[in-house]
Amino acid sequence: RDPNNLPECVLDLMAGVAFFKGQDFEPVVIVGHSFGGAVVIAGGAVSSHVKGVVCLSSQTYGSDAVGQLTPKPLLLVHGKSDTRLPFSCSQQIYDRALEPKQLVLYDGAEHRLEECRDDLEQLLSDWIPATLAAPDSTE
Numbered sequence: 001r002d003p004n005n006l007p008e009c010v011l012d013l014m015a016g017v018a019f020f021k022g023q024d025f026e027p028v029v030i031v032g033h034s035f036g037g038a039v040v041i042a043g044g045a046v047s048s049h050v051k052g053v054v055c056l057s058s059q060t061y062g063s064d065a066v067g068q069l070t071p072k073p074l075l076l077v078h079g080k081s082d083t084r085l086p087f088s089c090s091q092q093i094y095d096r097a098l099e100p101k102q103l104v105l106y107d108g109a110e111h112r113l114e115e116c117r118d119d120l121e122q123l124l125s126d127w128i129p130a131t132l133a134a135p136d137s138t139e
Contacts, residue, residue, distance in 0.1 A: 006038060006062045013043040017050060027051035029128045034085065034111065038062030045069050052131035054124065057082055057111050060089045070098035073131050077120060079109025
């Protein structure tokens with residue numbers, strides 16, 4: 001597959017989610033970085049097996065479905081020193097998203113978020129289990 005082809009990458013993601021569902025895994029949280037942010041937004045908007053979406057240093061192109069994620073929680077994380085994709089990309093996605101949503105910006109962090117690795121690891125270690133443990137808001 002072409003790694004920059006959004007529809008093909010969303011299909012790959014959906015195949016992975018379907019595999020987990022077929023193995024009787026509970027609903028999942030999906031995480032995407034950069035281009036992958038758009039992939040997980042698009043996939044999360046259409047899959048009932050996705051319980052939450054995390055976008056790290058996401059691009060805006062391809063994130064049109066962000067308004068369809070609700071009631072699934074969305075976590076956007078971006079470094080304020082990102083020179084590849086400015087943090088305004090995540091801010092724009094956040095502005096278009098419906099609740100529940102959270103935007104975390106790290107001062108001094110670049111695109112790969114290496115500068116905030118420990119803080120990011122703690123954030124995800126808290127956010128993902130809490131999201132998976134939360135009751136479904138559609139029940």
